Amino acid sequence: MITTSLAASTALVLSLTSPAAAAGTGARETGRQTLPAGDGWASADGGTTGGAGAGADHVYTVSTWDAFRAALAAGGDAPKLIRVVGTLDATVGGCASFEAPGYDFARYLADYDPAVWGYDKPVSGPQEDLRAASAKNQDKAIKAYVPANTTIVGVGPDAGITGGSLQIRGVDNVIVRNLTLESPLDCFPQWDPTDGATGAWNSEYDAMVVYGSTHVWVDHNTFTDGRYPDSSLPRHYGEIYQQHDGELDIVRGADLVTASWNVFADHDKTLMIGNSDSAGATDRGRLRVTLHHNVFKNVVERAPRVRFGKVDAYNNHYVVPAQGYAYSFGIGAESQLVAEKNAFTLPAGVGAGRILKKWKEAPVTVAGNYVNGRCVDLLAVHNAEVPGEVLQPGAGWTPTLRTRVDDPRALPGLLSHRAGAGTLR
Numbered sequence: 574m575i576t577t578s579l580a581a582s583t584a585l586v587l588s589l590t591s592p593a594a595a596a597g598t599g600a601r602e603t604g605r606q607t608l609p610a611g612d613g614w615a616s617a618d619g620g621t622t623g624g625a626g627a628g629a630d631h632v633y634t635v636s637t638w639d640a641f642r643a644a645l646a647a648g649g650d651a652p653k654l655i656r657v658v659g660t661l662d663a664t665v666g667g668c669a670s671f672e673a674p675g676y677d678f679a680r681y682l683a684d685y686d687p688a689v690w691g692y693d694k695p696v697s698g699p700q701e702d703l704r705a706a707s708a709k710n711q712d713k714a715i716k717a718y719v720p721a722n723t724t725i726v727g728v729g730p731d732a733g734i735t736g737g738s739l740q741i742r743g744v745d746n747v748i749v750r751n752l753t754l755e756s757p758l759d760c761f762p763q764w765d766p767t768d769g770a771t772g773a774w775n776s777e778y779d780a781m782v783v784y785g786s787t788h789v790w791v792d793h794n795t796f797t798d799g800r801y802p803d804s805s806l807p808r809h810y811g812e813i814y815q816q817h818d819g820e821l822d823i824v825r826g827a828d829l830v831t832a833s834w835n836v837f838a839d840h841d842k843t844l845m846i847g848n849s850d851s852a853g854a855t856d857r858g859r860l861r862v863t864l865h866h867n868v869f870k871n872v873v874e875r876a877p878r879v880r881f882g883k884v885d886a887y888n889n890h891y892v893v894p895a896q897g898y899a900y901s902f903g904i905g906a907e908s909q910l911v912a913e914k915n916a917f918t919l920p921a922g923v924g925a926g927r928i929l930k931k932w933k934e935a936p937v938t939v940a941g942n943y944v945n946g947r948c949v950d951l952l953a954v955h956n957a958e959v960p961g962e963v964l965q966p967g968a969g970w971t972p973t974l975r976t977r978v979d980d981p982r983a984l985p986g987l988l989s990h991r992a993g994a995g996t997l998r
Contacts, residue, residue, distance in 0.1 A: 613863025
């Protein structure tokens with residue numbers, strides 16, 4: 574396993590830190606930008622400024638994963654600006670660098686083959702223990718914890734992170750912009766023979782998690798499976814060896830989040846707001862999230878799936894895949910979703926009734942949405958086309974925090990060159 578001491582990491586980041594580092598004037602100005610007033614939920618209750626006020630001694634330019642994590646750890650909660658140059662690789666040594674001594678995947682497959690182990694109990698034993706230890710090594714290496722009052726901004730069109738998981742946990746006032754985030758691959762998914770009728774591989778690690786945090790602005794990023802789409806993953810025991818979790822999760826009391834002008838691409842379980850029906854004690858009255866001017870391209874589901882939160886999803890463009898599509902808007906426990914003035918591009922054979930999915934009884938507001946250039950009442954179509962899933966109208970609130978609302982028919986052209994990493998103006 575590859576480890577880096579704190580002292581070494583700090584030295585590394587300091588060697589890459591300079592207010593006059595190789596980021597140009599435009600990048601410096603972008604790093605100092607704050608969320609405009611009235612721009613979604615993250616603008617409420619004081620707004621979101623991130624590290625815009627960082628002094629010269631808290632401005633970092635990084636080009637390696639170790640330097641990035643050291644910069645995050647330096648300076649406490651003082652305003653901080655971190656400029657990312659190039660692609661930061663959190664898994665330089667590959668999966669082998671995380672393996673616990675004695676772990677053998679071929680042995681794991683032999684030990685827990687359903688023909689040997691069966692389906693009636695969870696796996697246990699030496700190789701499962703070693704898998705868990707290996708997973709713990711990876712967890713420690715690929716997670717980066719973002720402190721309060723921080724702006725992370727990519728410099729140039731090729732800035733990004735591969736294999737890493739940004740953890741925005743229990744903090745306030747964070748901005749993340751202009752990064753391409755390739756979904757981390759779980760090197761050690763766990764086989765659960767009791768998951769469904771034929772078992773399943775369960776994976777960890779989201780590209781970004783907002784957990785119990787407030788005032789977070791996620792803007793002009795590209796979330797993607799990149800080099801490793803699900804179609805490239807192998808199968809074991811007849812099931813896909815799933816190594817991806819989510820692209821963006823907003824959970825466990827998180828609140829006041831705006832996600833704008835991002836691209837979410839080529840993924841299954843994409844964006845979850847609220848991760849448990851039993852989390853009402855922490856989530857009820859929170860999980861207020863705005864999603865606007867994002868592109869959801871070839872994603873299977875959860876765009877988003879919502880529990881509890883007042884979520885405003887407007888002016889997004891959904892490019893639905895021809896194969897494997899499940900739904901876009903998931904209506905979950907006590908959710909209050911408003912979905913207005915979005916554009917949907919559906920392929921032949923995929924009906925508009927599938928855009929909404931009822932998980933629990935909760936009302937939803939839909940208005941002014943366009944499907945293939947035509948205004949469609951998504952609620953009426955869903956209720957007519959999906960047996961046993963009648964949704965009720967009226968989310969019970971009216972969004973007011975919107976700085977611009979575009980004609981949905983203009984969104985495909987507008988967002989094709991304005992959303993995602995590398996398009997920030």
